[in-house]
Amino acid sequence: MKSIKHLLGHWLSCKDASRVVSQAQERSLSAFERWRLRMHLAVCDKCTRFERQLQFMREALRRYRS
């Protein structure tokens, strides 16, 4: 039987999770969206790496601009 963490993590597909991660760069997410994303990132290395990459790029861009 799959764990509850696993089930919640896959409530959001990788496709949806990466979309939410990209949207997070442009707008603030609702508490519900953030929670669902956290649940997915807790079980998915691929999307965790994607989020880190985006954050890194955003930081770099911000430093470049200022």
Ligand SMILES: [Zn+2]
């Ligand atoms: Zn994923």
